Amino acid sequence: MNLKLEILNHNNMNIIINNNSREVAEGCTLERLIDEIGYKEFKFAVAVNNQVVKKTAWDETILYDGDKVIVIKAVSGG
Amino acid sequence: MTSLVIAGKTFHSRLFLGTGKFSSNQLMQQAIETSGTEMVTVAMKRVDLHTPEDNMLEYINKETIQLLPNTSGARNAREAVFAAQMMQEIFETNWLKLEIHPDPRYLLPDPVETLKATEELVKLGFVVLPYISADPVLCKLLEEVGAATVMPLGAPIGSNKGLRTKDLLEIIIEQSNIPVVVDAGIGAPSHAAEAMEIGADAVLINTAIAVAGDPNVMAQAFKMAVESGRMAYEAQLATPHREADASSPLTAFLD
Known part of the structure; x- marks a missing residue:
């Protein structure tokens, strides 16, 4: 039981997404994270640690423990 | 009426519309169509991961309308450049309303940071339309660093005070x-x-239309006013005089 828990912990990590902590699997890509968020009808812009990551690079961007992810969407404005 | 050209793109309407403050996306869409505008401003915000919202972009016909994302919320040039790059990802345009106002009370634009950001963003390939105070010296400096237009204020944002x-x-x-x-x-x-009438090339309206009792009719009123003002400017207005200048012949006919 203890061993199982240890493996589970070992395989997960925490990232910060829009100021909220979220547990993701180790080796999780940005693409997978955005999939998990859902709302497929939206077009998102994403930055990891304040660097904009273009959509074409989401699948090759691997997240690391403690990464800060910002996900932004379109809204109305003047 | 002549057309307006910004960064090589032709606009037949000289009324630009802000999309904020409408009570619904449907009303916004109606006002966009009625106003005849060909350029609307849009913004961005962090996604609320728990509350899905309506996707406002579905209400804007991108075939006929140029999106003008704004950097509202940026407090300095560094933040504005970051915002611009995020905007480009979402809206797929390099057009940008550069807006840097650190003070939330009057929302007055920071001229130093705006000039700095314009210079940098132009180098990065953006078409930059900076929102600024009505400062003629700043306007010339922005022109020199490659701004596509200048967008001086008539009065603070949302104040409805006029010119x-x-x-x-x-x-x-x-x-x-x-x-x-x-x-x-x-x-x-x-x-x-x-x-x-004084020769502005276009106006950007948001609050006055969005919060009107009937935004759709107000959009029509603004469309007519902008067309009328431009026509008057092109037709060349008569100059004001302090004294009367008779419109009828003053030769005597009663003696």
């Missing part, structure tokens, strides 16, 4: 080699007509 900066706007219009768009403070169609 409080009229004398300065006239100097800006006289000196500018790039289009001048009066942005902010226009609260009534008469203000918009006044801006067009």
Whole structure:
């Protein structure tokens, strides 16, 4: 039981997404994270640690423990 | 009426519309269509991961409308450049309303950071339309670093006070080699007509239409005012005089 828990912990990590902590699997890509968020009808812009990551690079961007992810969407404005 | 060209793109309507403050996306869409506008401003915000919302972009026909994302929320040049790059990802355009106002009370734009950001963003390939105070010297500096237009304010954002900066706007219009768009403070169609009559190339309206009792009819009123003001400017207005100048012959016919 203890061993199982240890493996589970070992395989997960925490990232910060829009100021909220979220547990993701180790080796999780940005693409997978955005999939998990859902709302497929939206077009998102994403930055990891304040660097904009273009959509074409989401699948090759691997997240690391403690990464800060910002996900932004379109809204109305003047 | 002549067309307006910004960064090589032709606009038949000289009314630009902000999309904020409408009570629904449907009303916004209606006002966009009625106004005849070909350029609307849009913004961005962090996604609320728990509350899905309506996707406002579905209400804008991108075939006919140029999106103008704004950097509202940026407090300095560094934040504005970051915002611009995020915007480009979402809206797939390199057009940008550069807006840097660190003070939330009056929302007055920071001239130093705006100039710095314009220079950097132009180098990065953005078409930059900076929102600024009505400062003729700043306008020339922005022109030199490659701004596509200047967008001086008539009065603070959302104040509906009209052209409080009229004398300065006239100097800006006289000196500018790039289009001048009066942005902010226009609260009534008469203000918009006044801006067009003094030679502004376009006006950007948001609050006055969005919060009107009937935004759709107000959009129509602004459309007419902008067209009317521009027509008057192109037809060349008569100059004001202090004394009367008779419109009828004064030769005597009663003696």
